[in-house]
Amino acid sequence: MAQPLKGREIHLKSRPKGEPTPEIFELVEAAVPEPTDGQVLVRNHFMSVDPYMRGRMNDTKSYVPPFKLGEVLDGGSVGQVVRSRSPDFKEGDYVVGGTGGWREYAVAPAKHYQKVDPSVGPLSAYLGVLGMPGMTAYVGLLDIGKPAAGETVFVSGAAGAVGGVVGELARIKGCRVVGSAGSDAKVKHLREQLKFNDAFNYKSGPVAESLAKAFPEGIDVFFDNVGGEHLEAALGLMKNHGRIVLCGAISQYNATAPTPGPRNLMLAVGKRLTLQGFIVSDHGDRRADFLRDMGGWLREGKVSDVSTIVDGLDKAPDAFIGMMRGDNTGKMLVRLVKDA
């Protein structure tokens, strides 16, 4: 029998109060178990850090259970099958999964993984534009926001993994799209690389003022990743029968006390607005459509694979903390295999 395999992984040592700090994480070396029947052993090439993980670091019930203290974190990852005890995968297959992240090697039931086609896009794209963030943009904008050609779309946090794709999809659908982002460099990225019709830096003035300038005609669809001031400003500018897609509220995830809601929410009555929250994992029935459409658009250059990559599992906590602060443009990823 071969030498038992060892791998490094990141544990949650304590729960963050407010903004997460490096001290709440711990890098641990652990033996990698042999896969049992129905399981696969995957060597992760990339792992994902995502805003929703911040909620799971709290000890509160939500749509996903909290991370456990003293145990390895989990999340999305993409890699290669090293050993398979499942008929669904063979050694060498490239796979993506939602639960094997924050570690170099993962052992998990085969059903947690899906095979990916590295000819459609780089492996890392399966954690971004071809993965959960891309599908969040696809389902949220197209199925919930339902933009019609000629309508106006506002995306908050538009330089993030989801927001950038939302903007590109809105352009594909013939909409005028404006995004907000947290730096001038990101604003330039939105305008120049992602071809947003316009963009503004939400840190350089009141959102309501920037938004009123960007949308003299009002907003039909608002895709909200940020919450807080963004949501209140957008409510004031929504057109009648507008749709607000509630995807996230990264401005509030580090809050240590409840933050006030929009003071003008009741505009939703007179304007006949719909505000709808959603979770991408409810929409598995759209996965085939998503991969077909998004794969096509990626090949045609209509959507972009944008990411900010940090190297080494030991840097994963910094990557997460940085992502929460907005250090990334596009998808924030941790590369776990050199030259992957």
Added chain:
Amino acid sequence: MAQPLKGREIHLKSRPKGEPTPEIFELVEAAVPEPTDGQVLVRNHFMSVDPYMRGRMNDTKSYVPPFKLGEVLDGGSVGQVVRSRSPDFKEGDYVVGGTGGWREYAVAPAKHYQKVDPSVGPLSAYLGVLGMPGMTAYVGLLDIGKPAAGETVFVSGAAGAVGGVVGELARIKGCRVVGSAGSDAKVKHLREQLKFNDAFNYKSGPVAESLAKAFPEGIDVFFDNVGGEHLEAALGLMKNHGRIVLCGAISQYNATAPTPGPRNLMLAVGKRLTLQGFIVSDHGDRRADFLRDMGGWLREGKVSDVSTIVDGLDKAPDAFIGMMRGDNTGKMLVRLVKDA
């Protein structure tokens, strides 16, 4: 030619700051003009006072234009055609309309009126269960809330003109329904007359506590007439995929400064909630269905015609002020013709 007809009407003398007071209204006697081609002259038997009128007393743009200072107010009324210059109505017809209220005699285009059938329900019911409030309940609950049999429904302000009907419709649809109201007498009314499964007095403790007791299993559909504390409490108890029907926010209409929104609005993401505002006048295509269904349920005793009636046009301001304070049970009406 006959003596020119004179009638009394209520003008808006000044705009209210916060809670409206009698001084902002003025009773004026004015000549009633002769109807011209396409118009009818209607003697009002009942006029309506409704929460949405409070918004129109402010000088702010909304889905209906503000009332003008020094001019007669308008709103719903039901009465009898005295003179007709339209082929659609003849003298003696009973009609309901949305713009001829706050006066004894109204002259208006015939297209502002609809004929009513006094054999289906009393004339006054066409301002209540068979009128705009009933249709608001019908469209809001059935088309927007979409309750399924076995689901749970919460109605805030349930003893009002809309809320009571919402509760009865929810029962007809096989739901468990609980309402909130502002007095113990109203709570008794909801439980005993309107057959709500349960009801509570929102003035006797925090809404969140009363609501948690009333819905140990959570809420599927929330029909909100009140806003504020009610909305925040309900958000905390909504079940996954729940629907919140935003009908009104009477708790906030007299506010002189913006009131904070629900601090927990972002629960809508994880719980996949939909919040939707609506205006009944958008749903004219449902009027025939509404009259057929509601007329049938009224005859079968499945919905109730509940109203609080005040006599005399001079009492209309008090009726409006009282309605805003919650003095009414069911529809608040002003009777303008003795023994109508």
